[in-house]
Amino acid sequence: MKIEGELTGNLEIKRFYLEGLKITEKCPKCGKEIIHKTCLSYPEINGIEQIWFVCEDCDDYNFGKRIQVNISIIEVDDKILEYGE
Numbered sequence: 001m002k003i004e005g006e007l008t009g010n011l012e013i014k015r016f017y018l019e020g021l022k023i024t025e026k027c028p029k030c031g032k033e034i035i036h037k038t039c040l041s042y043p044e045i046n047g048i049e050q051i052w053f054v055c056e057d058c059d060d061y062n063f064g065k066r067i068q069v070n071i072s073i074i075e076v077d078d079k080i081l082e083y084g085e
């Protein structure tokens with residue numbers, strides 16, 4: 001199997017929760033470690049997205065960071081599957 005090209009488009013997911021990930025960042029004002037709790041909305045495949053953190057200790061100070069949603073399609077193995085198997 002040969003896979004060519006670059007995956008593009010949009011995930012078409014209104015609320016893309018980053019399940020399984022724990023993303024933390026230090027508040028730039030007070031240094032407290034903040035856990036990311038929000039989700040992405042319609043993230044672009046391989047696109048740069050923003051995530052937001054809220055520091056309650058700094059009067060609900062909001063700050064963001066940039067992440068990239070990398071999605072890759074790879075061949076798992078060389079097994080030939082029979083349809084309906």
Ligand SMILES: [Zn+2]
Pocket residue numbers: 027028029030031032055056057058061
């Ligand atoms: Zn803070």
